Amino acid sequence: MPGRFLNIFRPIVKFMPEVKAPEKRISFREKILWTAIVLVTYLVMTEIPLYGVRVSGAQDPYYYLRVIFASNRGSLMELGIQPIVTAGMIIQLLVGSGIINVDQSNPDDRSLLGGITKFFSILMTSFLIIAYIMGGAYGQALPLEKSFIIFIQLFAAGIVLILMDELLQKGWGIGSGISLFIAAGVAQKIIWNIFLPLPYEADGKAWGAFIAYIQSLFNRENPLTAFIYRTSPDAPTMLGLVATIVVFAIIIYFETLKVEIPISYARFRGFRSRYPVKLLYVSNIPVILVSSLFMDIYFISQIIWSRFNPEGANFWLNLIGNFDPITKEPIGGLAYYVTSPRHFTQFLNEPFRGVIYGCLMIGLCILFSIIWVEVGGLGPDTVARQLVDAGMQIPGYRRSVRPIKEVLERYISSVTVLGAIAVGAIASFADFFGVYGTGMGILLTVGVLNQFYQIIAQEQLSEMYPLLGRFFG
Numbered sequence: 001m002p003g004r005f006l007n008i009f010r011p012i013v014k015f016m017p018e019v020k021a022p023e024k025r026i027s028f029r030e031k032i033l034w035t036a037i038v039l040v041t042y043l044v045m046t047e048i049p050l051y052g053v054r055v056s057g058a059q060d061p062y063y064y065l066r067v068i069f070a071s072n073r074g075s076l077m078e079l080g081i082q083p084i085v086t087a088g089m090i091i092q093l094l095v096g097s098g099i100i101n102v103d104q105s106n107p108d109d110r111s112l113l114g115g116i117t118k119f120f121s122i123l124m125t126s127f128l129i130i131a132y133i134m135g136g137a138y139g140q141a142l143p144l145e146k147s148f149i150i151f152i153q154l155f156a157a158g159i160v161l162i163l164m165d166e167l168l169q170k171g172w173g174i175g176s177g178i179s180l181f182i183a184a185g186v187a188q189k190i191i192w193n194i195f196l197p198l199p200y201e202a203d204g205k206a207w208g209a210f211i212a213y214i215q216s217l218f219n220r221e222n223p224l225t226a227f228i229y230r231t232s233p234d235a236p237t238m239l240g241l242v243a244t245i246v247v248f249a250i251i252i253y254f255e256t257l258k259v260e261i262p263i264s265y266a267r268f269r270g271f272r273s274r275y276p277v278k279l280l281y282v283s284n285i286p287v288i289l290v291s292s293l294f295m296d297i298y299f300i301s302q303i304i305w306s307r308f309n310p311e312g313a314n315f316w317l318n319l320i321g322n323f324d325p326i327t328k329e330p331i332g333g334l335a336y337y338v339t340s341p342r343h344f345t346q347f348l349n350e351p352f353r354g355v356i357y358g359c360l361m362i363g364l365c366i367l368f369s370i371i372w373v374e375v376g377g378l379g380p381d382t383v384a385r386q387l388v389d390a391g392m393q394i395p396g397y398r399r400s401v402r403p404i405k406e407v408l409e410r411y412i413s414s415v416t417v418l419g420a421i422a423v424g425a426i427a428s429f430a431d432f433f434g435v436y437g438t439g440m441g442i443l444l445t446v447g448v449l450n451q452f453y454q455i456i457a458q459e460q461l462s463e464m465y466p467l468l469g470r471f472f473g
Helices: 004-013 028-047 063-069 082-096 107-134 144-172 177-195 209-218 223-228 238-256 285-308 315-320 344-349 351-375 380-389 401-433 439-464 466-472
Strands: 258-265 272-278 330-332
Touching: 004 107, 028 144, 028 177, 028 439, 063 177, 063 285, 063 439, 082 107, 082 144, 082 285, 107 144, 107 285, 144 177, 177 209, 177 238, 177 439, 209 223, 209 238, 223 238, 238 401, 238 439, 258 401, 272 401, 285 315, 285 351, 285 401, 285 439, 344 351, 344 401, 351 401, 380 401, 401 439
Parallel strands: none
Antiparallel strands: 258 272
16 A cells, blocks of 8 residues: 555646656657657757846856756756756655655556656746746846746746656656756757857857867967966866866776676576676765755855845855855855856865865765665665575575675775765866866766666667567566
8 A cells, every 4th residue: 555645645646747658669769759859859948048038148156056957047948957856856865764655566656656756846846936036046026927927937848848858758768858958968068168169258269169279379379378268267168178078088987997796696506697886886866966955055045145135244144145246156155165166267266165165065975875875775785685585695605684785885885985975076176177067967977878878778679689678678
């Protein structure tokens, strides 16, 4: 029987918009087509400006957080996947901690949980829209009718995004919409930062770093200075391009690092395998959780500042966050230290801020990694039980949970902390060198591309060998 929490939401879930699962098997070509349609739709929505909103030329205070939420300032994708990710994380933590009882082997429970996650995604969409408006993202004291028009646009776009993600996850396409949108957003930013020929008003050169650097050489500027610095420090540089390539190489290398624990089947002697424990054991989950926390802190502090402390006169409220009244940039308080320096020049000017931001990122990544291992079913005890239930054992040890758990603890505890330090350091310090798409974005993109590669390979095998398709489910 489903838990009491699930039953409370059963009447509400019936009225949620839903994408029906395909009644027959979808071919690989059809899945590619549907995936392409969803991707193109998303990219078009990122370029459609919000009606009634005029984006100023000031710096975007959420720039380094938008990349992991696949959002674009002043467009229908202003919120991106943030509501879906936040709602999904909350539900996952409640399920993993046992607060919500769900029988994962029961299709009815799984379907009901999916509906509840969708309901909370819609609820979170409404909350974030109101937070954006109240926080002054579109100007102070907007008229009620204008606020309502903005709300309707973003709410409708949020519903479309939720349904597109569900469309792919229900089997019409490949992978998940969330992963696809993140990878597409990062790829788009990288390509634009390298090759976009449109002129940038601040220095009169092209926005793309490669083209701008060639223009600098033709203008007989110092090659080293032009390589590191541009008149506008927000514009992409060739230093950022090199840093991007280096970060990609480091992350790909980290993805391959793993410890392989030998295991064998108790029923079939001589049949052995290995259980891999990757360095990035909890993947990018800690970075997403920490980034969500930082963005929530930024939201709340900006709302408090704009409503109760616009002059920055209250000492205690300044500890939460103080902002520049013109650019809306954080200039003090907790909000200042949970946002990264934007580029190498800013890091040199504000090294203390950069170090504090990096320490917060790494420390919280470690904390969230440890918590996620326990609530996400990745702990040594859970894995040991799964191996025993699957009829496996570690050669030289008894086939019981305790000895396997003790072996796993030696590795899982270490890689959980080391992996968290690695992703936290990459996510924070990579941004100081102007990495395209941000360190967090590249971390997520490498993981997504690896996931899509595995899914596509599996789909192709299923097409060629139908019996394997049944095995993969």
